[in-house]
Amino acid sequence: MSLALNVITGFLGSGKTTLLQRLLQGESLGDTALLINEFGDVGIDHLLVEEVAPDTVLLPSGCVCCSIRGELKDALLGLLQRRERGEIPAFKRVILETTGLADPAPILATLNNDIQLRGRFHIGLVITLVDASHAELQERLHPEWLAQVAAADRLLLSKTDLAGDCVALRAHLQALNAGTPILNTHDIHSGDQLLLGEGLRGAEPAVEVSRWQLYQPHTATHGAAQVCCLNFDQPLDWVGFGVWLSMLLRCHGERILRVKGLLNVNASSAPIVIHGVQHCLHAPVHLPAWPGTDRQSRLVFILRGLDPVLLRRSFDVFSRRFAA
DSSP states (O other): OOEEEEEEEESSSSHHHHHHHHHTTTTTTTTEEEEEGHHHHHOOOOGOOEEEETTTOOOOOSOEEEEEEHHHHHHHHHHHHHHHHHOOOOOSEEEEEOOOOOOHHHHHHHHHHHHBTTTEEEEEEEEEEEEEHHHHHHHHOOOHHHHHHHSSEEEEEEEEEHHHOEEEEEEHOOOOOOOEEEEEGGGOOSHHHHHTTTTTTTTTOOHHHHHHGOOOOOEETTTEEEEEEEEOSOOOOOHHHHHHHHHHHHHGGEEEEEEEEOOBBBOSOOOEEEEEEEEEEEEEESSSSSSSSOOEEEEEEESSSOOOHHHHHHHHHHHHHBBO
């Protein structure tokens, strides 16, 4: 059985470490391995009780905390090897805290494309913290901010006490990443709350699919990002659609921050859910049944630097040629 890798990301100063400090003082993450990119700066020395190995500590909750000084792949495989040898406590999931300037796409691509990691790990949730008091400035100056928001399965607002009214920010975030739950960090007190729906991209997609009821066909511009939604009434040819989407991501992956899809295909009586971040497309998930009566295929793209008109034109050509 593969282990979920949950990613906690967010721009510099958004409060990732503060959130983890609070969560790790409880017991709900005791069966978790925590990987932190900037170990020396995370400020959790007062929580450390025992050094297990170089750069590895055992926290009071029982959580194993390691730094990453090399590749993510090496860190993950090393964790498994040390668990098998009994050098560290058993764990059921991994949480990766990224640096504030990280784009989540390479992390997802590593798990999706590496033969040694596939089958051992799968993406659980991407959780992005947004500094409510600096979000507008960070979005304008730093493309990483947008990539982090677009990749999120959960958005957590921090510093809302400093920002005041966050209604406009919430609406903006919802427009950038339609249907994604937006929570306040001060309301998160346990790992169970944080990781509710863990495995969303794999074995437990029902919560995610319920959000498709919120999507409406439109093309909207939000700062540097554009959200383009496509609907299609007839069943799609699965093979033809796969060819079109693969070619699209191969040619324009860096400009497609996120793609989500609920598809009615000719080879299945139930819907198929797809997720992609830039060049990385996750394995499709076959649902047992449709979440409602609407059987339309629905695709949502979050774009940066790619004209939605060209995307629509490409899809129209595909749909005429490959409709079932």
